[in-house]
Amino acid sequence: MTDLPDHVRRNRAFWDDRATEYAAPAEENWARDTPTWGIWGVPESDLKILPADVTGRDVIELGCGTAYVSAWLARRGARVVGIDNSEAQIATARRLQRQHHLDFPLLHGNAEAVPYADASFDFAISEYGACLWADPQRWVPEAARLLRPGGQLVFLTNSFLLTLCTPVEDGVAAGDRLLRPAFGISRVEWPGEAGVEFHLSHGDWIRLLRTSGFELEDLIEVRPSVDALTRYPFVTLEWARQWPCEEVWKARKSR
Numbered sequence: 001m002t003d004l005p006d007h008v009r010r011n012r013a014f015w016d017d018r019a020t021e022y023a024a025p026a027e028e029n030w031a032r033d034t035p036t037w038g039i040w041g042v043p044e045s046d047l048k049i050l051p052a053d054v055t056g057r058d059v060i061e062l063g064c065g066t067a068y069v070s071a072w073l074a075r076r077g078a079r080v081v082g083i084d085n086s087e088a089q090i091a092t093a094r095r096l097q098r099q100h101h102l103d104f105p106l107l108h109g110n111a112e113a114v115p116y117a118d119a120s121f122d123f124a125i126s127e128y129g130a131c132l133w134a135d136p137q138r139w140v141p142e143a144a145r146l147l148r149p150g151g152q153l154v155f156l157t158n159s160f161l162l163t164l165c166t167p168v169e170d171g172v173a174a175g176d177r178l179l180r181p182a183f184g185i186s187r188v189e190w191p192g193e194a195g196v197e198f199h200l201s202h203g204d205w206i207r208l209l210r211t212s213g214f215e216l217e218d219l220i221e222v223r224p225s226v227d228a229l230t231r232y233p234f235v236t237l238e239w240a241r242q243w244p245c246e247e248v249w250k251a252r253k254s255r
């Protein structure tokens with residue numbers, strides 16, 4: 001624990017504290033056979049986040065939390081491993097594994113340093129996991145190391161635009177003004193009891209992916225449907241229908 005980088009240690013405590021409030025949504029997501037993504041529950045049929053066929057594929061979820069994404073992949077025939085920094089989130093995941101009679105390895109650890117050999121996986125995914133809470137300069141090269149040549153990395157996180165428009169006051173939704181400079185953003189600590197987040201500009205993501213050995217395949221700007229709902233207070237549907245509040249990055253490890 002003392003060897004952990006400061007942001008990993010702080011985010012461990014933060015997520016151990018928040019795990020209880022994530023249990024109920026986890027139960028809903030585990031019970032769902034068809035994936036829906038992000039804070040608006042956009043259907044997989046719209047976003048096509050998962051590869052068409054994952055049968056027999058080695059998959060890792062980086063920052064799996066309650067591991068419902070891993071569960072969806074396991075049900076589709078993948079050999080899945082989930083890693084998460086929070087023991088409490090993993091405890092929820094283990095309970096739901098038992099309830100749903102699904103068994104796959106769940107590791108308590110830091111997605112910036114995963115105890116698996118090079119080229120162990122065909123697909124790596126993160127939905128608001130390592131891609132938001134781990135240092136991109138560490139977890140992206142680590143994802144590249146873990147993937148086989150031709151393997152795919154997909155992650156979904158807050159859009160950069162939303163980060164620029166988010167007020168510092170807790171629970172206040174983003175408005176239509178830029179509230180901070182775009183240059184120089186990486187580590188972001190909101191005031192109060194928040195954890196440590198990481199937000200990169202598009203140029204910084206592209207350069208980091210490329211220098212880590214990825215070819216960029218797509219950047220999907222997520223638009224919720226007109227009747228979408230969210231339990232999160234930091235963005236309204238009116239905002240999210242006009243500007244992307246979430247983005248999905250797809251990259252492939254060079255052959």
Ligand SMILES: C[S@@+](CC[C@H](N)C(=O)[O-])C[C@H]1O[C@@H](n2cnc3c(N)ncnc32)[C@H](O)[C@@H]1O
Binds near residue numbers: 066083112134
């Ligand atoms: C919003 S959850 C996302 C996971 C999942 N989609 C969910 O909603 O349960 C964020 C997760 O990222 C995990 N996390 C944060 N930093 C991490 C790190 N360095 N390595 C692995 N997991 C990390 C947290 O412990 C937390 O469970």
